[in-house]
Amino acid sequence: MTKIFVTKQNNSIVEIECEGHTGYGVQGEDIVCSALSSIVQTAILGLFSVAGVNLDYKTDYKRGYLKATLPKNLNKATRHDCDVILNTMMLGIADLHEGFSDFIELEVR
Secondary structure: EOOOOEEEEEEEEEEEEEEEEOOOHHHHOOOOHHHHHHHHHHHHHHHHOOOOOOOOEEEEEOOOEEEOOOOOOOOOHHHHHHHHHHHHHHHHHHHHHHHHOOEEEEEEE
16 A cells, blocks of 8 residues: 655645555556556656756655655745646546555545
């Protein structure tokens, strides 16, 4: 099971943390884990490359761990770009969660 924790402040996502492998399939062939990883990692790439945000970013691929925290002092335009990227990410995660809730746990706090 992959556990995803999304932290919001003032209706904006400020942190995402994912832990564990979904267990839907054999490691290396798990399409649900792969889809989830692609959604989250693409959003993080967007934050780095499109929004130009320097995230606090940690990973441990063996245990399926990823944590990304946005800096606190984003200007209004950058915050908007981050919101667009992260809200799009949430649509993808929520869609996967709806179809595979036995393998993905989602908590928004």
